[in-house]
Amino acid sequence: MNIRFLETFVTLAQLESFRATARALHATPAAISLRIRSLEDELKTELVDRSTAAFRLTPAGQSLLLLAKNVVDAALALREAAVREVEVGGKLRLGVIETVVHSWLAHYVTHLNATFPHIEVDLTVDSSSVLQRRLLSGELDIAIRLEGIDSTQIVSSAIASYPVRWIAKRGMLSPRAHDLALRVLKRPVLTFGRGTAPQVALQSIVHMLARQAGMPTEQIRITCSPSVAAIVQLVRDGYGVAGIPSLIVSDALQSGEFVELPLRPMPPPIVVSLCLPVNASPMVRAAADAAHVACSDYCMPMRKELIEAL
Known part of the structure; x- marks a missing residue:
């Protein structure tokens, strides 16, 4: 075989x-x-x-x-x-x-x-x-x-x-909110370095969500960083919502410091x-x-x- x-x-x-x-x-x-x-x-x-x-x-x-x-x-x-x-x-x-x-x-x-x-x-x-x-x-x-x-x-x-998930600091947003997408888009969206495959895919999803929510794309704030540590720290500080693998913040998710938001679609792996x-x-x-x-x-x-x- x-x-x-x-x-x-x-x-x-x-x-x-x-x-x-x-x-x-x-x-x-x-x-x-x-x-x-x-x-x-x-x-x-x-x-x-x-x-x-x-x-x-x-x-x-x-x-x-x-x-x-x-x-x-x-x-x-x-x-x-x-x-x-x-x-x-x-x-x-x-x-x-x-x-x-x-x-x-x-x-x-x-x-x-x-x-x-x-x-x-x-x-x-x-x-x-x-x-x-x-x-x-x-x-x-x-x-x-x-x-x-x-x-x-x-x-x-x-x-x-x-697998990539939408990650936020607990208490920053209500996961059950009916307008979750709009609430997320009003915050900076954190992702990997500009031009990388994850960043390009996430940007496409964010723009699609903005069109569905009737939000002008020029109002969207996407913060790119090649540093995973910087992205995690910005989430910890309540700065924004990140599209990152849950695996790298598993401890914070298990402790309840971070939560996964049920926003769809999920970014690709x-x-x-x-x-x-x-x-x-x-x-x-x-x-x-x-x-x-x-x-x-x-x-x-x-x-x-x-x-x-x-």
Whole structure:
């Protein structure tokens, strides 16, 4: 069985879009569709319900998704174990976006140190655009950033999909208000750096909500920041409402400091990709496989929530 096709199926189930999956895996939607068709032929069952315009897995697809993910994880673990048979060590120049720092980075570094104790991590935290430039120039070995890199020199693979929610300080707005959209739009809307995929998607949604509410778009205030810490602090100060992954503020949500607003539509999930050179060394490839395993372990509760919502 082609593991690549299983990886495509898992990514498609996470993103719920052939087009988004194609972007994440740097393929065409037609290629993604062909992989899914090939997998369905091999399994002799339909995985995606094509009778409706909205993306939906078939009952068989839902029941097989977790098994497919387990196979993908097992394949990564197998490659990781094979590499461990050879001494793996050296300096790993790792670049990550801040969203990763606020979620599964510590889990990854801990896993990496335990699995490959002779790898020394040299960490860089920066924006996706800077990480891309530094990876292409040879200054980094791995870049974990928003979406993949379209280059023949780079191999990109989707490593995580973060559901995005509308987050506000408790008490700032009533979630039950009948005019919730208008109340949100009267506040600054916080999002990631200008020009990034999350910012562009959120801006489109905000403008649509404004038209529906009869609010002039020039009155909308969108505050962009590449810093997750800055966005979270502005929410904490009651400055505005943020469209960010709930995963990075899970502690504040659990404590009741922040709340999720039931505003629809929700912004699309943020796709995080792992990028490395096509000619990467065995050490770098081992570290990349370890990242997939560590991220999968960390995000498993979130993935189960997505599967239950399908």
